[in-house]
Amino acid sequence: MSRIVRVAGAQMGPTQKADSRAQTMTRLLALLEDAARQGAQLVVFPELAFTTFFPRWLMEGAELDSYFEPSMPGPETEALFSRARELGIGFYIGYAEKTPEGQHFNAALIVQPDGSVLGHYRKVHLPGSVEPRPGALYQQLEKRYFEYGDLGFRAFRAGAAWQNGILGMMICNDRRWVESWRVLGLQGVELVCIGYNSAAYDPNGGTSEDAALRTFHSTLAAQSNAYMNATWAVSVAKAGEEDGSGLIGGSVIVNPDGVIVAQAKTLADEIIIADCDFDLCRQGKDKMFNFGAHRRPEHYTAITARAGVVEPASL
């Protein structure tokens, strides 16, 4: 048996603060058209795909508000939804969500080829800080601008167009946390969709980790967690230099053995593509990672009992 869905990752090059929404939409539509021409049935865009990675700037009021979507689709995003429906292609996209009640989330949607929303996710693992780092030119203010996601890690059963596959979502930093993957794995996930904006270096001048090491970490997290949960994964960057702050590329599609089957070569707008056979998940799910046969939750209690570290006492 095989249950094949052709999946594209739509890596984006940088989006500057001064770029207009219309400019960025033109790029999104070009990537969508390119993926559709190559026969993709699902295209995965990055985190916060409609704008620059704005949490690096300290802002407030109307300026900050301009980065958020009060509805999806809305006037500035509708063109992507309608063109995808015309092309019969679905997508994952990350965006900044503002709810009618005034809550803010770093969010993502998966939209099926018929235009229906399959799933909605709000980022759980927010990095950064609430308060700006004094004297730093570049900030990481996700904990200031967003509330912690309140929807958990839900897996969604897709329709027939996507072979009734089980899909899950993460956003950026979530992919480094094994718990995100395992909660999806415990729902039988067959394809994990991830968008990210990850620093290539410390834009404030620190030198502890370079772009090669950070790209290795991004790839390692996707490969290993795909393997250990016997799932496909597509992990897609916004890449390159945004207003003097660098982002890694390294977008990948990974199979359930943890093997990279497609990988971006640039730091620019670029489509990667692979035929993902969801039935290739069965080998891992039925044998090595047959959770029901082999997991021992009675020894995992610390994982849910506390957030932080408790070291053993000295002798």
Place this chain on the structure above:
Amino acid sequence: MSRIVRVAGAQMGPTQKADSRAQTMTRLLALLEDAARQGAQLVVFPELAFTTFFPRWLMEGAELDSYFEPSMPGPETEALFSRARELGIGFYIGYAEKTPEGQHFNAALIVQPDGSVLGHYRKVHLPGSVEPRPGALYQQLEKRYFEYGDLGFRAFRAGAAWQNGILGMMICNDRRWVESWRVLGLQGVELVCIGYNSAAYDPNGGTSEDAALRTFHSTLAAQSNAYMNATWAVSVAKAGEEDGSGLIGGSVIVNPDGVIVAQAKTLADEIIIADCDFDLCRQGKDKMFNFGAHRRPEHYTAITARAGVVEPASL
């Protein structure tokens, strides 16, 4: 600051069923001497290091019993303990444990350079089956011969000879399960010691995974989980052809960035060695993987609530 301990992995080539305990002890002592000559302070031996990987054979009674240690050290293992103490070198070693009450475990010990036992571990993630596979020449009967480990994943604070480092233990299959690593990570682990016997291919003739893929999986699990828990790891094989059943090699020492710093090149007895600075764990533990600041256990409940998969319903 730096807190450096020189760590060796003592990969072993195959041990045949017909090999005597004395022959194997000679090899263990030679590896110990070699590691000590190179200045190692801790040497990590494989899983079930004193014998062949006997769970591949269906046995009972006195034959089966001969593979188990009723005490540690005992008459057939004492030479390793006494020589290590003389050399002032500590070790991790895997063995088959039989308790005074008649329980059986796939176990490991860490012994410090002064001869004191730092920690005792009993394998939690037992692969294989209770009942023999009918008609198969080679079995995997760990679930038949051993009880599930009942000591959990405890981390142990070492003495001054090992820089007061925090050490943890796994055995073989445990290393593929993110929960093993995370429970140790939640205790601030700085060095995870692992011994393994992992099939290089299906000795009964299946062809789904070859030795290269299986070695990749072993390495991927060690690298990724070391990175995601900001810990050193030393993962050590018994390798090569044991009575017609092949085992992968690929022993590695991995730093807290997930980067391999030493790797075995053979499928034979071979020492790998690295200076492990436990303070290199701080970068990860204090920033990216600052668990207290970034983990969200309220969204991890499925991990401890159940062992197996519950799929989402079809639409």
